[in-house]
Amino acid sequence: MDQAQARSWLAVAVAEARAGLAEGGIPIGAALFGADGTLLGRGHNRRVQDDDPSVHAETAAFRAAGRQRSYRGTTMVTTLSPCWYCSGLVRQFGISRVVIGEAVTFHGGHDWLAEHGVEIVLFDDADCVAMMREFIRERPELWHEDIGA
Amino acid sequence: MDQAQARSWLAVAVAEARAGLAEGGIPIGAALFGADGTLLGRGHNRRVQDDDPSVHAETAAFRAAGRQRSYRGTTMVTTLSPCWYCSGLVRQFGISRVVIGEAVTFHGGHDWLAEHGVEIVLFDDADCVAMMREFIRERPELWHEDIGA
Numbered sequence: 001m002d003q004a005q006a007r008s009w010l011a012v013a014v015a016e017a018r019a020g021l022a023e024g025g026i027p028i029g030a031a032l033f034g035a036d037g038t039l040l041g042r043g044h045n046r047r048v049q050d051d052d053p054s055v056h057a058e059t060a061a062f063r064a065a066g067r068q069r070s071y072r073g074t075t076m077v078t079t080l081s082p083c084w085y086c087s088g089l090v091r092q093f094g095i096s097r098v099v100i101g102e103a104v105t106f107h108g109g110h111d112w113l114a115e116h117g118v119e120i121v122l123f124d125d126a127d128c129v130a131m132m133r134e135f136i137r138e139r140p141e142l143w144h145e146d147i148g149a
Numbered sequence: 150m151d152q153a154q155a156r157s158w159l160a161v162a163v164a165e166a167r168a169g170l171a172e173g174g175i176p177i178g179a180a181l182f183g184a185d186g187t188l189l190g191r192g193h194n195r196r197v198q199d200d201d202p203s204v205h206a207e208t209a210a211f212r213a214a215g216r217q218r219s220y221r222g223t224t225m226v227t228t229l230s231p232c233w234y235c236s237g238l239v240r241q242f243g244i245s246r247v248v249i250g251e252a253v254t255f256h257g258g259h260d261w262l263a264e265h266g267v268e269i270v271l272f273d274d275a276d277c278v279a280m281m282r283e284f285i286r287e288r289p290e291l292w293h294e295d296i297g298a
Contacts, residue, residue, distance in 0.1 A: 088237020
């Protein structure tokens with residue numbers, strides 16, 4: 001895909017991550033875009049805010065998009081490599097593409113998704129890396145809880 | 150694990166599935182049990198009821214269990230073989246065991262979970278099969294929507 005477009009979509013996910021951080025939450029954000037580029041849903045991790053372990057950034061964006069008959073051509077944009085839970089979501093629903101801010105601080109299931117035909121656009125975004133590095137340093141127990149480590 | 154215990158746990162998931170069906174929803178139920186056998190959370194698919202595609206039975210039970218520091222020794226019980234989304238949940242959070250009512254009407258990711266060290270107890274429960282068969286026959290479009298097919 002067009003790198004400038006991927007960058008502009010990533011900015012939406014980054015804004016979600018920063019909103020989550022400002023709420024005292026885990027700074028991971030995501031957004032789901034339709035095949036025509038429409039923003040279908042956006043969200044961020046809300047483990048802390050809602051006391052809900054099931055709301056990862058990607059599942060929040062997926063939920064916000066509401067019921068869709070098909071995910072063909074859609075793109076999930078996330079600030080961080082998707083964990084197995086969120087990678088499973090992408091595979092099960094046939095989301096076509098995943099744009100990832102970084103996979104330096106956490107390497108999830110995006111290689112597995114690529115093997116199964118999902119297009120992966122992986123950035124090494126310095127702002128995304130710095131945001132997660134700082135969060136993991138300050139709140140390691142919360143980060144480990146969020147990924148079941 | 151003890152088969153009688155697995156059967157009694159499955160009954161909780163089946164009750165959830167029937168509750169979902171009675172609400173006009175997709176009849177899949179689940180429950181998460183702790184290492185000591187305590188029921189941590191139970192739930193059912195609520196795509197229709199909440200207009201929310203992210204609430205599969207397993208994610209509902211996981212959410213109902215609240216935040217847990219560790220899932221070591223826990224068992225996810227579900228009426229139906231877990232889809233990739235729910236299989237990813239099990240793998241990411243290190244849920245130790247999955248008890249499955251049936252994998253006849255839908256074969257999800259349980260083989261993959263077994264490869265990754267999750268204990269799988271798979272029944273071929275006639276009631277579970279009949280419930281899903283009837284649902285799929287009556288509401289094929291809803292079923293396909295729920296698994297992204």
